[in-house]
Protein backbone atom coordinates (compact mmCIF):
# COMPACT_ATOMS: atom_id res chain seq x y z
CA UNK A 822 0.00 0.00 0.00
CA UNK A 823 2.68 2.45 1.07
CA UNK A 824 4.78 0.99 -1.68
CA UNK A 825 2.39 2.19 -4.32
CA UNK A 826 2.77 5.77 -3.18
CA UNK A 827 6.51 5.54 -3.41
CA UNK A 828 6.25 4.42 -6.99
CA UNK A 829 4.02 7.33 -7.84
CA UNK A 830 6.59 9.73 -6.45
CA UNK A 831 9.34 8.09 -8.48
CA UNK A 832 7.21 8.33 -11.61
CA UNK A 833 7.42 12.13 -11.78
CA UNK A 834 9.22 13.03 -15.02
CA UNK A 835 12.63 14.08 -13.92
CA UNK A 836 15.45 14.83 -16.31
CA UNK A 837 18.27 15.57 -13.91
CA UNK A 838 19.37 11.96 -13.66
CA UNK A 839 19.46 11.99 -9.86
CA UNK A 840 16.60 10.73 -7.71
CA UNK A 841 15.22 13.48 -5.50
CA UNK A 842 17.00 13.07 -2.17
CA UNK A 843 14.91 12.08 0.77
CA UNK A 844 11.60 12.59 -0.89
CA UNK A 845 10.99 8.99 -1.79
CA UNK A 846 10.50 8.00 1.81
CA UNK A 847 7.89 10.60 2.70
CA UNK A 848 4.31 9.48 2.13
CA UNK A 849 3.17 13.06 1.60
CA UNK A 850 6.01 15.18 0.28
CA UNK A 851 5.56 18.94 0.58
CA UNK A 852 5.23 20.87 -2.68
CA UNK A 853 8.66 21.31 -4.25
CA UNK A 854 8.80 24.28 -6.62
CA UNK A 855 12.40 23.39 -7.47
CA UNK A 856 11.11 20.61 -9.66
CA UNK A 857 10.09 23.08 -12.30
CA UNK A 858 13.52 24.64 -12.48
CA UNK A 859 15.24 21.30 -12.82
CA UNK A 860 12.93 20.07 -15.54
CA UNK A 861 13.01 23.31 -17.48
CA UNK A 862 16.44 23.07 -18.98
CA UNK A 863 18.24 19.75 -18.96
CA UNK A 864 21.13 21.20 -21.01
CA UNK A 865 22.20 23.62 -18.35
CA UNK A 866 23.03 20.85 -15.93
CA UNK A 867 25.14 19.13 -18.59
CA UNK A 868 28.72 19.36 -17.48
CA UNK A 869 31.38 18.55 -20.03
CA UNK A 870 33.78 15.74 -19.21
CA UNK A 871 37.43 16.73 -18.57
CA UNK A 872 38.57 15.15 -21.83
CA UNK A 873 36.41 17.45 -23.99
CA UNK A 874 38.33 19.69 -26.41
CA UNK A 875 37.13 22.60 -28.50
CA UNK A 876 40.09 23.28 -30.77
CA UNK A 877 42.49 21.52 -33.06
CA UNK A 878 43.14 18.07 -31.57
CA UNK A 879 46.82 18.40 -32.61
CA UNK A 880 47.10 14.71 -33.28
CA UNK A 881 45.25 13.50 -30.17
CA UNK A 882 42.97 10.56 -30.94
CA UNK A 883 39.34 11.64 -31.11
CA UNK A 884 36.88 9.34 -29.49
CA UNK A 885 33.68 11.14 -30.45
CA UNK A 886 32.78 14.52 -31.93
CA UNK A 887 29.69 16.58 -31.15
CA UNK A 888 29.01 18.87 -34.08
CA UNK A 889 27.23 22.07 -33.10
CA UNK A 890 27.54 25.68 -34.26
CA UNK A 891 31.28 26.21 -34.14
CA UNK A 892 34.08 24.45 -36.06
CA UNK A 893 34.49 21.06 -34.44
CA UNK A 894 37.67 19.12 -33.69
CA UNK A 895 37.36 15.92 -35.68
CA UNK A 896 39.11 13.11 -37.41
CA UNK A 897 38.00 12.75 -41.03
CA UNK A 898 36.57 9.35 -41.90
CA UNK A 899 37.35 9.94 -45.58
CA UNK A 900 40.97 11.04 -45.52
CA UNK A 901 41.85 10.48 -41.82
CA UNK A 902 42.98 14.09 -41.52
CA UNK A 903 42.45 15.54 -38.06
CA UNK A 904 41.87 19.23 -37.39
CA UNK A 905 38.74 21.35 -37.07
CA UNK A 906 35.85 21.28 -39.54
CA UNK A 907 34.94 24.17 -41.76
CA UNK A 908 31.34 25.18 -41.20
CA UNK A 909 28.81 26.34 -43.76
CA UNK A 910 25.35 27.50 -42.74
CA UNK A 911 21.89 27.63 -44.23
CA UNK A 912 18.80 29.45 -42.86
CA UNK A 913 16.56 27.25 -40.74
CA UNK A 914 12.89 27.42 -39.92
CA UNK A 915 13.83 28.75 -36.50
CA UNK A 916 15.58 31.67 -38.17
CA UNK A 917 12.49 32.53 -40.21
CA UNK A 918 10.23 32.29 -37.19
CA UNK A 919 12.64 34.41 -35.15
CA UNK A 920 12.40 37.08 -37.83
CA UNK A 921 8.64 37.13 -37.80
CA UNK A 922 8.01 37.04 -34.08
CA UNK A 923 6.91 40.40 -32.67
CA UNK A 924 8.98 39.80 -29.54
CA UNK A 925 12.09 39.51 -31.67
CA UNK A 926 11.69 42.81 -33.50
CA UNK A 927 15.08 44.27 -33.97
CA UNK A 928 16.67 40.90 -34.52
CA UNK A 929 16.82 39.48 -37.94
CA UNK A 930 18.20 36.00 -38.00
CA UNK A 931 18.23 35.88 -41.76
CA UNK A 932 21.40 37.92 -42.21
CA UNK A 933 24.59 35.89 -42.39
CA UNK A 934 25.98 37.76 -39.41
CA UNK A 935 23.12 36.39 -37.29
CA UNK A 936 23.43 32.81 -38.39
CA UNK A 937 23.23 31.31 -34.91
CA UNK A 938 19.87 29.75 -35.71
CA UNK A 939 20.91 28.44 -39.09
CA UNK A 940 21.61 24.85 -39.93
CA UNK A 941 25.32 24.10 -39.79
CA UNK A 942 27.13 21.76 -42.11
CA UNK A 943 30.59 20.56 -41.20
CA UNK A 944 33.09 19.84 -43.96
CA UNK A 945 36.57 18.42 -43.94
CA UNK A 946 38.96 21.27 -44.84
CA UNK A 947 41.32 18.85 -46.55
CA UNK A 948 39.19 16.58 -48.76
CA UNK A 949 36.04 18.71 -48.77
CA UNK A 950 33.70 15.88 -47.81
CA UNK A 951 30.76 16.67 -45.57
CA UNK A 952 31.38 14.97 -42.24
CA UNK A 953 28.30 16.03 -40.28
CA UNK A 954 25.37 18.36 -40.12
CA UNK A 955 23.75 20.10 -37.20
CA UNK A 956 20.20 21.04 -38.07
CA UNK A 957 18.21 23.47 -36.00
CA UNK A 958 14.96 21.70 -36.61
CA UNK A 959 13.27 23.00 -33.48
CA UNK A 960 11.62 26.40 -34.06
CA UNK A 961 11.40 26.82 -30.27
CA UNK A 962 15.16 27.38 -30.30
CA UNK A 963 14.30 31.02 -30.92
CA UNK A 964 13.00 31.28 -27.38
CA UNK A 965 16.22 29.98 -25.91
CA UNK A 966 18.89 32.68 -26.36
CA UNK A 967 21.52 30.97 -24.15
CA UNK A 968 21.55 28.13 -26.65
CA UNK A 969 21.55 30.08 -29.88
CA UNK A 970 25.19 29.25 -30.24
CA UNK A 971 26.39 25.91 -28.98
CA UNK A 972 30.07 25.11 -29.14
CA UNK A 973 31.18 22.02 -30.94
CA UNK A 974 33.47 19.74 -29.02
CA UNK A 975 35.12 16.37 -29.16
CA UNK A 976 36.07 13.79 -26.60
CA UNK A 977 39.58 12.45 -26.69
CA UNK A 978 40.10 8.89 -25.69
Ligand SMILES: [Zn+2]
Nearest residue numbers: 897900945948
Ligand atom coordinates in the same frame (compact mmCIF):
# COMPACT_ATOMS: atom_id res chain seq x y z
ZN1 LIG B 1 38.83 14.54 -45.16
